[in-house]
Amino acid sequence: MLRADGVTVAYDRHRVLDRVAIAVPPGEVTGLAGPSGCGKSSLARVLALLLRPAAGTVSVDGEEVRRWRHRAAPALRTKVALVFQQPRLAVDPRFTLLDIVAEPLRVARLPLDRAERLAEEMGLTPDLLTRRPHEVSDGQLQRACVARALALRPRYVICDEMTTMLDASTQAHLVARLEEYRRESGAGVLAISHDTDLLDRWCGPDATVHRFGDA
Amino acid sequence: MTATSRLRVDGLTVRFHLPAATVHAVTDARFEVRRGECLALVGESGCGKSVMAHALLGLLPGNAEVTGSAWLETGDGDPVDLVAAPEEVLARTVRGRRIGLVPQSPATHLTPVRTARSQLEEALRELGNPASADDLAARAGLRPADLDRYPHELSGGMAQRVANALALAGDPWLILADEPTSGLDRPLVDATMAELRRLADDGRAVLLITHDLRAAELVADRVAVMYASRVVSVAPAAPFFAGPRHPYAAGLLDALPSRRFAAIPGRPPELTRLPGGCAFLPRCDRASAACENVPEPAVLPEPPAAGDAAAGNPGAGDPAAGDPAAGDPAAGPGASPAVSAPAGRSPASRHDGQEVACHHPLDHPLELDRHAAR
Numbered sequence: 001m002l003r004a005d006g007v008t009v010a011y012d013r014h015r016v017l018d019r020v021a022i023a024v025p026p027g028e029v030t031g032l033a034g035p036s037g038c039g040k041s042s043l044a045r046v047l048a049l050l051l052r053p054a055a056g057t058v059s060v061d062g063e064e065v066r067r068w069r070h071r072a073a074p075a076l077r078t079k080v081a082l083v084f085q086q087p088r089l090a091v092d093p094r095f096t097l098l099d100i101v102a103e104p105l106r107v108a109r110l111p112l113d114r115a116e117r118l119a120e121e122m123g124l125t126p127d128l129l130t131r132r133p134h135e136v137s138d139g140q141l142q143r144a145c146v147a148r149a150l151a152l153r154p155r156y157v158i159c160d161e162m163t164t165m166l167d168a169s170t171q172a173h174l175v176a177r178l179e180e181y182r183r184e185s186g187a188g189v190l191a192i193s194h195d196t197d198l199l200d201r202w203c204g205p206d207a208t209v210h211r212f213g214d215a
Numbered sequence: 216m217t218a219t220s221r222l223r224v225d226g227l228t229v230r231f232h233l234p235a236a237t238v239h240a241v242t243d244a245r246f247e248v249r250r251g252e253c254l255a256l257v258g259e260s261g262c263g264k265s266v267m268a269h270a271l272l273g274l275l276p277g278n279a280e281v282t283g284s285a286w287l288e289t290g291d292g293d294p295v296d297l298v299a300a301p302e303e304v305l306a307r308t309v310r311g312r313r314i315g316l317v318p319q320s321p322a323t324h325l326t327p328v329r330t331a332r333s334q335l336e337e338a339l340r341e342l343g344n345p346a347s348a349d350d351l352a353a354r355a356g357l358r359p360a361d362l363d364r365y366p367h368e369l370s371g372g373m374a375q376r377v378a379n380a381l382a383l384a385g386d387p388w389l390i391l392a393d394e395p396t397s398g399l400d401r402p403l404v405d406a407t408m409a410e411l412r413r414l415a416d417d418g419r420a421v422l423l424i425t426h427d428l429r430a431a432e433l434v435a436d437r438v439a440v441m442y443a444s445r446v447v448s449v450a451p452a453a454p455f456f457a458g459p460r461h462p463y464a465a466g467l468l469d470a471l472p473s474r475r476f477a478a479i480p481g482r483p484p485e486l487t488r489l490p491g492g493c494a495f496l497p498r499c500d501r502a503s504a505a506c507e508n509v510p511e512p513a514v515l516p517e518p519p520a521a522g523d524a525a526a527g528n529p530g531a532g533d534p535a536a537g538d539p540a541a542g543d544p545a546a547g548p549g550a551s552p553a554v555s556a557p558a559g560r561s562p563a564s565r566h567d568g569q570e571v572a573c574h575h576p577l578d579h580p581l582e583l584d585r586h587a588a589r
Contacts, residue, residue, distance in 0.1 A: 035400050037370065123482050137261025165397050167259045167426035168470035173478035194400035201472040 001025050002047060002080060002156045002188060007056035009042045016042050019056065022210060024156055026061075026188040029179075031199040033192075034212025040192050041085070044160040047190065048082035061155065078108065081149035085161035087141040091133050097144045098129040104151040118147040122177060139170040146174055150181055157181070158190045163198070175202055219290040220250035220388050220420065222271070226283035227298065229263070229270050233278070236487040240266040242444040243283070245512065250388060253411060253421040255431035255452075258441035259467070259483055264424045267441070268393045271297055271422075272314060273305040287313060289388060311342050315382035317392035317411075322374040325366040331377045332362035335384065342385035355380035356410070372403045379410055390414055390421045396430050408433040428471060432456050440464045443483050443494035449512075450569035460515055460569045460576040463495045493574065501575040512572040 002024040009017040016039040024030050024047070034040050045051035046058060049065060049072035058065045058072075060079050065072045084090035091100050101124075102115035119129055122143040133141055142162065149157060157178060163171035179202075182189050191202050199209050224246050231238040240263045248254045258264050269275050271285055281298050287309065288294040295309060310316075318324040326334055335348040344351075349359045355376045366374060375395070382390060392411060396404040404427070412434045415421045425431055431438060431452075438455045440448040440463065448461040459465045466479040481498040484490060492507040493499070499506070569576075 035402065125482075125485070127485060127487075139260030165260075165426075167257075167467065168428060168472075169259055169467055169479045171472075172470040172476050175476075176478060195472070196401075197472040201476045 001062070002058075002060055002190075004043070004047055004053075004058050005056055007043070007046055007053040007058065009039070009046060009051065010054050017046075017053070022047070022190075024158075024188045024190045026155060027182070027186045029182065029189045029191055029203045029207050031191050031193075031203040031207060031209030032212065033194065033196055033199055033209060035194060038212045040194075040212060041160055044082060044158050044190070044192055047156075048080050048158050049077045050082065078104070078152045079154055080156045080158065081152070081154035083142075083146055083149050083157065083159045083162045085164055087138060087145045087165070088133060090145055091141065093133050096130055096132055097124060097136065097141070100133075100144045101129075101147045101151060104148060108152055110152075115147075115151065118151055119144065122147045123173065138165045139167065142166060142170070142174065146177065153185060154187060156188045156190070158192065160192045161194070162191075164193070164195075171198070219288055221288050222248040222389055222420070222422070223286045223288065224271075224283075225286070227267070227270060227285055228282045229266055229275065230280045231276075231278055232280060233487075238486045239444045239489050240279075240486060241270065242489075244441075244446045246439050246446055246449050248389065248420045248422050250420050251415060251418055252436040253415045253423055253434050254437050254439060255423045255425060255435035256439045256441060256446075257425055257428060257431055257467070260426060261486070262441045262483065263444045263486070264426075264441055265393055268316075268391055268422075268424050271391065272310055272316065273297060273300070273302060287389070289313060311338070311385040311387065313385075313387050314389045314391050315385060315387035317378055317382045317390060317395045319394040319397055321378035321395075322366055322369065322371060324378060325374065327366050330363055330365055331357075331369065335362065335377070335380055338381050338384035344384055344386065351380045351384060352377075355383065371399055372406060375399070375403065375407055376410075383414075388419050390419055392421060392423045392425075394425055395423070396425065396427055404430050405433065428468060429473075440467070443489060444486055445494065445572065446512075447495070447572045448569065450571075454569060458577070460578075461571045461573050462499050462501055462575070462577060465577055466498075495573075499575075501577075503575065505574040508574075510572045510574050512570050514568045514570045515576055516568050 005021045006019045007017055008015065008019055020043060022032070022043065032040060042051065046053050049058065052068040052070055060076055065076060067073055071077065098115060098119065101119050102112045105112050105115055124140065124143055124147070128136060128140055142165070159178065163174055178189060181187060191199055193199055203209055224244050227241055227244040229241040231240055244267060246254065256264055256267065266275070270281055275281065283298060285297040286294045287297055295304065297305070297309065325331065332348050335351060339346060339348060339351065348362060352359065352362050357373065357376050357380065361373055369377065390411070396407050399407065408430055411421050411423060423431065423434060435452045437449060437451050439446050440461060442463050448459065448464050450459065455464070456468070459468060469475045470478055479498055484494050490496065493510055496502045496506045
């Protein structure tokens, strides 16, 4: 279980999250809905262990995150992956798509050949993998970002408005690929979106969908 | 501005020459946008929509080769061909004055170090518009106090309204909105679409470029679908959303979460190596040998089942009307029987029939899984 309890986040004196609790169980999709500016993305960063909350605790599979600097320790961070809303802001513009997918493997000193298979599973052709971000579309770049997120086989995947920029067919494909990963790996997925049609469909009738405000 | 105000894109083609390849970004695009209407141009990411917008504004980089024509007619002077016109003509008479751009992500489009007011006043001054920034802002739904804020102090909705006000500073009759809703949440999308609708109803024209079919449904009078650099379908909105005739358009609608939520199998071809025939062939379940040839656009009359949706103004005063689809030599041997008009009905005009470039268009409103069980 990936949990946040009593999490508070403030930028300067502006408090965007006030004692928020949320739990993401493994093997399931949990939805999180809410209008823009309500703090969804801040919560996503806290859960991805990329932002230290001003108060409250975060735990991964029962282990509480203690040694925060700005972020949590790398060993814990690799258990949670984050897919950002705007792929163009989430990649190094100098990297090729293959470099982007392979980056977590390189940092973790794992064999890099897995990157090509990951990319292939996302529907990226070898030709696309040699290009840089400005030479591909948002949809193609987001496919690379999803492949990168899955590279270290995370226990939890947080999708922060992953498909807002994308057309319906690309959206359906990315969601299907994440669902495939979830079923095969038993990972937990947190689907964050303002689009309740999408969350209803992605999470299914039995899932928990938190509406922001009561999350 | 008279009733003849329109943008007529004819055979617009854009190629980017890279050292090792040529990108076919837009191929032989043909469509019209008329005063008082909103045309939505939709398609998958990477299909060439935004390149089209930039081509119309003359804002493509130096390695772009643009051919064909895009006539901007306003009735109060000679029409301008946006493709052939020199840069100074575009800068002096077109951008901001006849075409206003509503940009993608308005918050980042604004200069971060100056207030909204200072940017609006600059635009008014440069465009020679005597109106005050406050009046312009009020028309876009902003209070004078909002104008004294910097972009980072504006909410997404307010930034959008500032961008709209900027687009209107030169009183253009054509508004080009390039993905104006990407990243906005539902209420803001609804508000932005209502604003675009109001602009069209005011007697301007709106060309809305978007990947968001639901946004398009809120505002469009007609929908053009782009696939792999070509405009493959132009249709009135109501019959389009009830049952698109192009298999790709149907697949795109069917991928919505509120419908079947199934991706179109396969992926679009690389724009550096487009196939010779119909680019949708490898992903299409209706393909035949005829699809080895590029399908020509043909106007399809609505099937009787969609009767009320096809009613409208059948070809009245429409110079483009009356090129019947039947007998189109390019339709080829594989042409579907749906191409011939049903007895007793006049051939549909471009304005009320679905114009589709496909050898095997769907002949009924597709059995879309509209209220998919969840």
